[in-house]
Amino acid sequence: MISGNMLIGQSAVRGEDGVLSAINPATRETIGPDFGAGGIAEIEQACLLAEQACDSYRETTAQQRAQFLEAIASGILALGSTLIERAALESGLPIGRLLMERGRTVSQLRLFAKVVRDGHYLGVTLDSALPARIPARADLRLRKIALGPVAVFGASNFPLAFSVAGGDSAAALAAGCPIVVKAHEAHLGTSELVGRVIQRAVADHQLPEGVFSLLMGDGNLFGQALVSHPAIKAVAFTGSRQGGMALIRTAAQRPEPIPVYAEMSCINPVFLLPHALSMRAGEIGRGFVEAMTMSAGQMCTQPGLVIAVEGQHLDKFCSTALDALGKKTAQTLLTPGIHQAYLEGIEWMGNSEGVTTLGRGCTAESPCAAQATLFATQASSFLRTGRLGDEIFGPSSLIVACKNEDEMLEVAQYLSGQLTATLHLDDADHALARKLLPILERKAGRIVTNGYPNHVEVSHAMVHGGPFPASSDSRSSAVGAGAIDRFLRPVCYQDLPAALMPEALQDGNPSGLWRTLDGTCVSA
Incomplete structure (x- = not known):
């Protein structure tokens, strides 16, 4: 079923700009078949098809688009063990984790099918004409439309949920945007299997062939060339800060700059508030080690930093965590490159001034396995050494001991932007939590409690x-x-004749949408 070809519209295209090979990270052995790497010609072909598909695809009905998304979900499930086994070979992730990830991938597609049918995402707003007012007001009607073709970059750590048919692709397709996906080099075969499901769904639903293309290219220059193509109107990326920033710079330097929605690096701090720590240090310590080592620490929400007030309760947390850590088997990382970066990261951390290596998990025995590592430092050292707040991608974390609550607040203020921030607290900690929350609201997109x-x-x-x-x-x-919402933009129609009015904005509301009419939300 895997040919080593790219999928450009309804064609299978063999790249001629080099050869790419999938690697089993557990053994470092090559997995066949070889894949032909694409170049500028293939980028041009895929982007031209996407541009040609844009206007007709964004005007498909809600039912058409929802059924398309649901067909992709069903097709992924129909691949069965073929998909899961290939993903396991290419990623080193366990079968159980990949089954859950497949479930999430399917859930995302079905969620967006529901979102499309609901129609709320269109943001339909009508302001009635006021001809008697001085000055008169025209008839104004607003809806959101698709931005245009989107370049989606597959992520290394989620070969299904943030890849070819992952969340970025599902959201863009739901919005009415054709997508050009760059497969991640770490899971080429997995990408082709899923890509063929989307390609078939495009054909089965009689959509323009440019709605989907899957490209495979070697290195950063290929990705930057894709982002530079004038047909591309937005970019979705999950990966390293270095890779994300390169794409952001490329997008900003285009004659027509475009948005890049890049999820990059963070350390997801965990704050252990004093009373909760005094009551549940052991329980929190065991739970933390499970979170720190889940999926070999290769999740973008992995907790890489713990902040607490020093003392006997923090000591108990550390001793419990170290006991749990010592029993943790070394797990395979996604690629040899990620493994090497992890080794360099923990070596740097362990040699940093003011940092102590508290303990490690079981010794790594396979080529790309990572030994989990826990470090500790004082808040004064953390605040003095900026790099201590940088992400180490893998199963490691740093405990920051604060002298008092004021120093904990100072550390919170010092942190850079995060996907998440976690508070372990009891009722007696609410006064401190009230001081932390405004800071963390500025620092993180999601705040987790207990x-x-x-x-x-x-x-x-x-x-x-x-x-x-x-x-x-x-x-x-x-x-x-x-x-x-990332892949939509608002358009206002002023005094547009009824015969030309998009269905979502028509009098009588034939689509049955919730709409804002003269400031009031109505469904009729």
Whole structure:
């Protein structure tokens, strides 16, 4: 079923700009078949088809688009073990984790099918004409339309949920945007399998072939060339800060700058408030180690920082965490490159002034396995050494011991933008929590209480974004129903004749949408 070809519209195209190979990170062995790398010609072909598809695809009905998304979801499930086994080979992730990720991928597609049918995302607003008013007011009607073709970059750490048919793709397709996906080099075969499902769904629903293309290219220059193409109107990216910033610069330097929605690096701080720590230090310590090592620490919501007031209760937290950590088996990281970066990161952290290596998990025995590591430092050292707040992608975390609550607040103020911030608290901690919350609201997109941030629910209220460098645009979310807003823009129609009026804006509301009419929300 895997050919090693790119999928450009309804064609399978063999790239001739080099050869790409998938690698099993557990063994570092190459997995066949080889994939032909694309170049500028393939980018041009895919983007031209996307541009040609744009106007007709964005005007498909809600039912057409919803059924298309649901067909992709069903097609992914129909791949069965073929998809899961290939993803496991290419990522080193366990089967159980990938089954859950497939479920999330399907849930995202079905959520956006519902969002499209509901129609709320259109933001339909009508201001009636006021001809007798001085000055008179024209008839004004607003709806949101698709931005245009979107370049989607597959992520290394989620071969399904943030990849070819992942959240970015689902949101863009729901908005009415054709997508050109760049497959991540770490899971080429997985990407082709899912890409063929989307390609088939495009054909089955008689959509323009340019609604979807899947490209495979070697290196950063290929991705930057895709972002530079004038047909592309927005970019969705999940990955490193270095990679995200390169795309942001490229997009900003175009003759027509475009938005880049990049989810990048963060350390997701966990604050242990004093009373909760005094009552539940052991319980919190065990739970923290589970969160820190989940999926080998390769989740964008992995808690990489703990902040607490020093003393016997923090000591108990540390001893319990170290006991749990010592039993943790080393897990395979996604790629040899990620493994090497992890080794360099923990070596740097362990040699940093004022940092102590508290303990490690079980010794790594396979080529890309990572030994979980826990570090500790004083707040004064953390505040003095900026790099201690940088992400180490993998199963490690840093405990910051504060002298008092004021120093805890100072550390909170010092933090950069985060996807999440977590508070472990009891009722007796509410006074301190009230001081922390306004700070954390400025720092993070999601605030978690008495839990851990790893799980990101696919829902209407979820926010998976945050201030820089967690994401490039803190006003948006990469997960949840609100993710569709990234790929829409408002258009106002002034005194447009009824015969030309889009259905969502027509008198009588034939689509049955909730609309804002002269400031009042109505459904008729």
